[in-house]
Amino acid sequence: MRLSKLTLCGFKSFADETVFTFDDAVTGIVGPNGCGKSNVVDAIKWVLGERSSKSLRGKEMSDVIFAGSAGRAPAGFASVTLTFENPELKGEAAHRRAMSAHGGPDRARVGESAPVAEGSGQERGTQAEPGDDDASPLDADARGRRALPIEADTVEVERRLFRDGTSQYLINQRRARLRDIRDLFLDTGIGADAYSIIEQGKVDAMLLASAQERRTIFEEAA
Amino acid sequence: MRLSKLTLCGFKSFADETVFTFDDAVTGIVGPNGCGKSNVVDAIKWVLGERSSKSLRGKEMSDVIFAGSAGRAPAGFASVTLTFENPELKGEAAHRRAMSAHGGPDRARVGESAPVAEGSGQERGTQAEPGDDDASPLDADARGRRALPIEADTVEVERRLFRDGTSQYLINQRRARLRDIRDLFLDTGIGADAYSIIEQGKVDAMLLASAQERRTIFEEAA
Amino acid sequence: SRTLFEDTFTRIQEEFAGPNGMFRKLFGGGRAELRLAGLVKEVQRPDGTTEKVETEETDVLESGIEVLAKPPGKEPRAISQLSGGEKTMTAVALLLSIFRSRPSCFCVLDEVDAALDEANVERYTRVIRQFTDLSHFIVITHNKRTMSAADRLYGVTMQERGVSTRVSVKFEHVGEGGAIRGSTHE
Amino acid sequence: SRTLFEDTFTRIQEEFAGPNGMFRKLFGGGRAELRLAGLVKEVQRPDGTTEKVETEETDVLESGIEVLAKPPGKEPRAISQLSGGEKTMTAVALLLSIFRSRPSCFCVLDEVDAALDEANVERYTRVIRQFTDLSHFIVITHNKRTMSAADRLYGVTMQERGVSTRVSVKFEHVGEGGAIRGSTHE
Numbered sequence A, B: 001m002r003l004s005k006l007t008l009c010g011f012k013s014f015a016d017e018t019v020f021t022f023d024d025a026v027t028g029i030v031g032p033n034g035c036g037k038s039n040v041v042d043a044i045k046w047v048l049g050e051r052s053s054k055s056l057r058g059k060e061m062s063d064v065i066f067a068g069s070a071g072r073a074p075a076g077f078a079s080v081t082l083t084f085e086n087p088e089l090k091g092e093a094a095h096r097r098a099m100s101a102h103g104g105p106d107r108a109r110v111g112e113s114a115p116v117a118e119g120s121g122q123e124r125g126t127q128a129e130p131g132d133d134d135a136s137p138l139d140a141d142a143r144g145r146r147a148l149p150i151e152a153d154t155v156e157v158e159r160r161l162f163r164d165g166t167s168q169y170l171i172n173q174r175r176a177r178l179r180d181i182r183d184l185f186l187d188t189g190i191g192a193d194a195y196s197i198i199e200q201g202k203v204d205a206m207l208l209a210s211a212q213e214r215r216t217i218f219e220e221a222a
Numbered sequence C, D: 001s002r003t004l005f006e007d008t009f010t011r012i013q014e015e016f017a018g019p020n021g022m023f024r025k026l027f028g029g030g031r032a033e034l035r036l037a038g039l040v041k042e043v044q045r046p047d048g049t050t051e052k053v054e055t056e057e058t059d060v061l062e063s064g065i066e067v068l069a070k071p072p073g074k075e076p077r078a079i080s081q082l083s084g085g086e087k088t089m090t091a092v093a094l095l096l097s098i099f100r101s102r103p104s105c106f107c108v109l110d111e112v113d114a115a116l117d118e119a120n121v122e123r124y125t126r127v128i129r130q131f132t133d134l135s136h137f138i139v140i141t142h143n144k145r146t147m148s149a150a151d152r153l154y155g156v157t158m159q160e161r162g163v164s165t166r167v168s169v170k171f172e173h174v175g176e177g178g179a180i181r182g183s184t185h186e
Ligand SMILES: Nc1ncnc2c1ncn2[C@@H]1O[C@H](COP(=O)(O)OP(=O)(O)OP(=O)(O)O)[C@@H](O)[C@H]1O
Pocket: A011, A012, A013, A014, A031, A032, A033, A034, A035, A036, A037, A038, A039, A040, A063, A064, A065, A066, A067, A068, A200, C071, C074, C075, C077, C081, C082, C083, C084, C085, C086, C115, D162
């Protein structure tokens, strides 16, 4: 599995559609102060299900929608898409994946451990999530055969937020719920607050955290 | 008035007596990570009366005494001296100084506003301060004629801490109390937690502080 | 003491947010604002409980102080929405404005330039120069540009492990790795 | 799930604090330790009140995790006594040790090198290279040395004020001021 592309449109200072491809092992992002580099990090956290506007450096979730500039009107919505390559696994990797995929209930419990923090600047407005009885967009039988449990070589995860508060998640253009996004990335070490995203100024947060908080990070990696 | 010299001995990683002179307008301090640059800043805060060991990045106040290294034994005491030039003021500056010196009781109140936070890693052991009835080492009639109320062209402020917890302040080699140090620098903008010392990683602390905390900083500058 | 605080506040406001103030100097334009925050009062709700509400009312002796910053060409933003470098420059502008109101004979800046790009490091070192008539600066840095702006450089090294010593350094001697070569022990 | 956590803990401990672990790689020596913290229990005092006390007892399923670091040639220190750069290097060592235990296909590092001197920037970029078999890295930086270590560079600029655009950049084009010259819009 590999992250191949990030697309932003109307997200924070990215008024126009902007694409970053990640074909290389190490991709550097450079530029003057205040030009939008950390907004790219916020975009990745947001599409992976970040629910607290404060941790996206805003007051309300609508602060992620392009707010206008000297020469432009505010945008009507924000959209961010992450594209992953999700080839069929061969040999050893398939075996390993199948093993951890059947870690069963234990797994699911760790993933759900982050309670919904209602008060922290949640999105307001219609949450228009697909009804709970809708089939999950994930393919149970793909677990073990591909890194992400979707029967497709490419997986696109998109999040949208409209000015009226409507918020949507999509997996390969099909509507999904936040729970589906969490299930999709279960076990991969990918997530809005996973140890694999180090925000600006927070590199030593893990060292300064309490011994108990540090334990939670280790549990995530278990 | 001008800061002319800083002398450290046995303070944190400065095992041997080390002198920094500040004859130039802008003095840079450089060197590899972990070599002792921020310890110089801690030394300045300490000699100006810093009472919290936590804000000197330690657990107890004795953590400021050289703790030994691969090749050296721990030191028995820590000593830091700040040397100021304190010439007689001429003309306009004398007038200005006299005016603010007689700001009277108002002034003294702001200086005393920081209550003694007993619990924050205070020095233990004998506080052997000179008795309250000792005459203050300050010269009241020098207020207005010199920037620091001491009838001398050079003023040295020293602080010492011994392993047994004994702590001493000295002004021009004469024993003094912490209150004398505060009185000495009243009105000068100099102090352990004044806005004129920006510690590593804390440049935006004033921006991130609450509106009320910001007010306290403005009051100090009033 | 009311007039004392009022005078100080107005002076710092002018120094920071005025047309020729520090904010515009450091950002090359834009606008900043310092204002007294509304007083927070306890208000009773119909059900008898009380809640804290920020009112419009301000009082020079009680109110907190709010900072607003609008970098050039952008919408005005709460401080939390500024970037890392924009926050540093706003903080430096505010600090030097307070400093102008009551200068002290020295100022210590420990790696304040860590988040700045090269163009902002340039502005930062230029602005410090405008204050050397009032005070001396002690600037700790890893940035070559800031080093070259200092009048004198001291190196702090641990030639003996665990023990700090001070050496005098010429700018040219600060090697590529931040290591200090050819230094003299005075 | 007890054995699961125990295995993970031991693996990360080895990766971080082992003789060939990340800490020694990043510091060129020294020693680090990860250990389970003693459980905190409520103990009754003679006067009937209770206080929280840290005991010697540890439990794999309950205990917190403590980090100790001893840079080469120095006494072992609590994390709070390390310098700015030493903290960053210890944090990077711990992060990459966790990463080794459960790698994810990408890792984002936003100005992690801000507090590092040039020699440590060198070690930081070299260590990242050892992980590119497992994952791709997205590294945001103002440091020229880190930029030169990337396989590809994107510039983010605001040619139109307030609006971010992405341009492709060659290392040679990143000008002195951090400004981006001669870039191509793809
Ligand atoms: N909704 C929004 N609409 C328009 N602009 C926004 C929005 N949210 C944030 N911004 C702008 O984005 C800018 C911050 O960008 P960002 O933090 O990504 O900068 P950066 O490139 O990381 O800079 P630095 O190098 O200083 O860290 C701010 O100036 C802010 O005004």
